[in-house]
Amino acid sequence: MESKPFSGLLYGWIVIFGSIFLTSIILTFILKMTSMSEAGLTWISFGLGLIILFIGGIVAGVKGKQKGWIIGGAVGVGFTLFTFIVQYLGYHESFSLGQFVHHIGYILAATVGGVIGVNTQSTKEA
Secondary structure (H helix, E strand, O other): OOOOHHHHHHHHHHHHHHHHHHHHHHHHHHHHHOOOOOHHHHHHHHHHHHHHHHHHHHHHHHHHOOOHHHHHHHHHHHHHHHHHHHHHHHHOOOOOHHHHHHHHHHHHHHHHHHHHHHHOOOOOOO
16 A cells, blocks of 8 residues: 555645635625625634535545544644735734634644545455
8 A cells, every 4th residue: 555645635735725715705605695794604614614624634644545643634734834824924913812723623623534534445455
């Protein structure tokens, strides 16, 4: 069984960023076309983020094939670092305590997804 941890990370990040992009477009249309406020979508967007990072962790674990908790954690940490860099350089703000707690949840979701992704592999060897 060949291990490809960097390939797993790359696939995980692609799934995460692609899904986040599509989800943000859908949530934008919901805000624009309905009477729902931005405050009403806070917990929905957090829940969707957890699900997306969990799925990205699964994809990374399936592609990486071993050490799922490391690959999943790296996917979550990479997402958090990217978010922090964009926020810090683009908006000149660091993470608040609430954002820090949310990103701990994102990292844990991706880590659990990585563990599950590695363990969904078939162990059949011919």
